[in-house]
Amino acid sequence: MVPTIRDVAQRAGVSISTVSRVLNKSAVVDExxxxxVEEAAEALGYRPNxxxxxxxxxxxxGIGVLLPYIAGDFFSEFLHRIDRLTxxxxxxxxxxxxxxxxxxxxxxxxxxxxxxxxxxxMSTEVPAQTVxxxxxxxxxxxxxxTEVDRDGIEAVxxxxxxxxxxxxxxxxxxxxxxxGFLKGPDASCDANDRLDGYRAALRDHGVEPDPALEVxxxxxxxxxxxxxxxxxxxxxxxxxxxxxxxxxxxxxxxxLRGAGLDVPADVAxxxxxxxxxxxxxxxxxxxxxxxxxxxxxxxxxxxxxxxKGGDGRDRRVVTLGTEVVVRESTAx
Amino acid sequence: MVPTIRDVAQRAGVSISTVSRVLNKSAVVDExxxxxVEEAAEALGYRPNxxxxxxxxxxxxGIGVLLPYIAGDFFSEFLHRIDRLTxxxxxxxxxxxxxxxxxxxxxxxxxxxxxxxxxxxMSTEVPAQTVxxxxxxxxxxxxxxTEVDRDGIEAVxxxxxxxxxxxxxxxxxxxxxxxGFLKGPDASCDANDRLDGYRAALRDHGVEPDPALEVxxxxxxxxxxxxxxxxxxxxxxxxxxxxxxxxxxxxxxxxLRGAGLDVPADVAxxxxxxxxxxxxxxxxxxxxxxxxxxxxxxxxxxxxxxxKGGDGRDRRVVTLGTEVVVRESTAx
DNA sequence: CTGTTAGCGCCTTCAT
DNA sequence: ATGAAGGCGCTAACAG
Numbered sequence: 001m002v003p004t005i006r007d008v009a010q011r012a013g014v015s016i017s018t019v020s021r022v023l024n025k026s027a028v029v030d031e032x033x034x035x036x037v038e039e040a041a042e043a044l045g046y047r048p049n050x051x052x053x054x055x056x057x058x059x060x061x062g063i064g065v066l067l068p069y070i071a072g073d074f075f076s077e078f079l080h081r082i083d084r085l086t087x088x089x090x091x092x093x094x095x096x097x098x099x100x101x102x103x104x105x106x107x108x109x110x111x112x113x114x115x116x117x118x119x120x121x122m123s124t125e126v127p128a129q130t131v132x133x134x135x136x137x138x139x140x141x142x143x144x145x146t147e148v149d150r151d152g153i154e155a156v157x158x159x160x161x162x163x164x165x166x167x168x169x170x171x172x173x174x175x176x177x178x179x180g181f182l183k184g185p186d187a188s189c190d191a192n193d194r195l196d197g198y199r200a201a202l203r204d205h206g207v208e209p210d211p212a213l214e215v216x217x218x219x220x221x222x223x224x225x226x227x228x229x230x231x232x233x234x235x236x237x238x239x240x241x242x243x244x245x246x247x248x249x250x251x252x253x254x255x256l257r258g259a260g261l262d263v264p265a266d267v268a269x270x271x272x273x274x275x276x277x278x279x280x281x282x283x284x285x286x287x288x289x290x291x292x293x294x295x296x297x298x299x300x301x302x303x304x305x306x307x308k309g310g311d312g313r314d315r316r317v318v319t320l321g322t323e324v325v326v327r328e329s330t331a332x
Numbered sequence: 333m334v335p336t337i338r339d340v341a342q343r344a345g346v347s348i349s350t351v352s353r354v355l356n357k358s359a360v361v362d363e364x365x366x367x368x369v370e371e372a373a374e375a376l377g378y379r380p381n382x383x384x385x386x387x388x389x390x391x392x393x394g395i396g397v398l399l400p401y402i403a404g405d406f407f408s409e410f411l412h413r414i415d416r417l418t419x420x421x422x423x424x425x426x427x428x429x430x431x432x433x434x435x436x437x438x439x440x441x442x443x444x445x446x447x448x449x450x451x452x453x454m455s456t457e458v459p460a461q462t463v464x465x466x467x468x469x470x471x472x473x474x475x476x477x478t479e480v481d482r483d484g485i486e487a488v489x490x491x492x493x494x495x496x497x498x499x500x501x502x503x504x505x506x507x508x509x510x511x512g513f514l515k516g517p518d519a520s521c522d523a524n525d526r527l528d529g530y531r532a533a534l535r536d537h538g539v540e541p542d543p544a545l546e547v548x549x550x551x552x553x554x555x556x557x558x559x560x561x562x563x564x565x566x567x568x569x570x571x572x573x574x575x576x577x578x579x580x581x582x583x584x585x586x587x588l589r590g591a592g593l594d595v596p597a598d599v600a601x602x603x604x605x606x607x608x609x610x611x612x613x614x615x616x617x618x619x620x621x622x623x624x625x626x627x628x629x630x631x632x633x634x635x636x637x638x639x640k641g642g643d644g645r646d647r648r649v650v651t652l653g654t655e656v657v658v659r660e661s662t663a664x
Numbered sequence: 665c666t667g668t669t670a671g672c673g674c675c676t677t678c679a680t
Numbered sequence: 681a682t683g684a685a686g687g688c689g690c691t692a693a694c695a696g
Contacts, residue, residue, distance in 0.1 A: 002468055030666085047445070051387040055674095055690080069412060096424060111379075277613075362681065
């Protein structure tokens with residue numbers, strides 16, 4: 001069996017309280033006994049039972065991370081950043097990223113409740129306020145890339161709208177006036193913010209947004225391929241397509257080529273996310289880059305601050321900037 | 333405060349034992365009381381404290397996953413597969429993927445000990461036996477892509493050596509005789525198995541491996557770029573380079589181009605992993621595909637079987653096959 | 665300074 | 681069928 005504090009006490013010939021005091025340095029203990037206890041603990045390989053600690057209301061040592069299912073590098077990079085800072089601070093990560101419904105999402109988040117000291121939540125479909133209502137007040141939470149509809153909530157977001165706005169401006173500068181937009185999932189706030197930015201840029205440059213140019217999609221490559229016939233059927237045909245994310249942009253590129261059109265000569269294509277592929281594909285893809293690393297680090301830093309109870313924290317939404325990356329797929 | 337079993341008992345006008353019996357269906361309880369208890373629990377939103385359960389020696393509900401730092405899709409796809417099956421079975425995932433040293437790796441793995449019911453460990457540098465020695469016997473573990481040096485250990489590996497062997501054969505068939513090999517980290521068993529496969533294929537086809545053709549690397553793109561001068565300095569210069577993984581293969585491609593050489597016309601390049609980029613890059617990359625999905629699902633299934641105590645389990649290493657994917661970068 | 669004791673929330677005998 | 685009591689491992693008062 002795993003040794004308990006009692007085993008250590010027995011081996012050192014002291015009471016369990018003395019052991020506790022030594023190991024937690026919570027009081028002064030006779031030098032000789034201290035050494036005996038330390039030796040005994042070392043010899044037995046004693047480690048306090050985390051369940052007992054957390055039952056006493058102490059820290060669980062866990063940090064929960066809830067993400068939607070995200071493929072690839074955003075996921076791994078984000079988690080990696082969090083992981084580093086988390087383990088450096090003696091915490092471990094409890095991760096969940098597969099929720100097929102809001103119901104399931106809620107169940108997972110509530111199941112995590114007393115298992116972690118704090119939560120980092122990326123919720124693209126459920127607003128922050130709702131998530132908070134599922135949990136006891138006082139549980140530290142930092143949201144990431146989530147719609148925040150109330151004050152007093154901490155979040156690290158990035159500027160979807162601004163990125164889409166500037167990417168659209170880039171297309172306008174290149175002379176495009178008929179710019180198709182491939183939408184993301186209806187419920188996704190990322191998708192909606194990007195659409196907003198696209199529309200706003202058009203308006204601000206004197207181009208009235210045309211609903212016919214906005215084709216439904218869901219961020220998958222298949223949706224990108226499926227959307228191309230709709231774009232090509234328009235009259236006049238769009239000279240550029242702004243896809244809601246890189247993955248679906250590749251679907252668009254692939255289907256356009258299938259239709260005998262060249263990218264960017266016949267139709268320019270742009271995406272959003274700057275996945276690694278975008279730098280290497282042929283053509284390389286014009287897109288918008290999100291500050292993944294800063295988001296991960298920012299979120300965990302603010303969460304740890306909340307947990308450590310520094311009450312001078314700023315309960316607010318931080319929005320990090322995004323950067324337009326111009327590449328071949330929108331070359332004039 | 334979060335409601336305890338006592339709150340439920342009080343609200344239902346029964347003792348806590350009765351509540352426990354109802355909620356766990358551990359004994360027959362009077363119909364009327366049962367309903368009252370269920371109502372009370374529902375109304376209060378009662379959920380047993382996981383710490384208390386685990387203190388009683390019951391399940392913690394956690395499954396630990398230890399991975400080395402892996403960029404991109406292998407990581408996210410693997411974790412995603414595990415996550416799905418894990419949460420479907422009512423467990424949650426405790427993840428750690430950043431260990432800069434064996435010491436730290438050991439600390440993390442030991443820290444996870446009583447927090448989880450079982451462990452999935454991918455250890456590319458420390459053999460399975462050593463990891464087992466750090467933990468109490470009896471804790472369910474399944475290794476993934478890890479060197480196993482003793483019987484009685486469960487693991488899901490994939491055939492690094494065979495994949496490298498067959499990819500080398502492919503290059504030989506294309507007529508290459510001077511094939512450079514860009515190595516991975518010395519301590520990585522993946523890297524070593526791939527090197528083994530490369531050498532074996534050469535020998536089996538009557539080509540004596542030349543140590544000068546084996547250039548050090550560490551699986552990063554930078555290492556790939558840095559290695560190119562060494563390859564080009566050889567006389568005769570290699571006509572093909574087999575990089576230990578895709579990422580470093582791209583470094584090689586990039587630096588070869590920088591040196592004015594064409595891939596594959598002047599030098600063929602191949603990698604290992606089949607990252608998503610490989611299908612889209614220019615040129616598309618010849619590589620070896622690992623069965624990520626099967627590994628994730630296989631590992632978690634076998635771990636759950638261990639946890640559920642089915643003792644008819646087969647304690648052995650399962651090695652999944654790999655597949656050579658021929659693309660443009662090695663076209664004749 | 666140090667040992668004893670009372671819980672933390674829950675399940676599980678043990679009586680009733 | 682049900683309530684009372686013991687104890688999982690540990691810390692934090694409380695007595696010495």
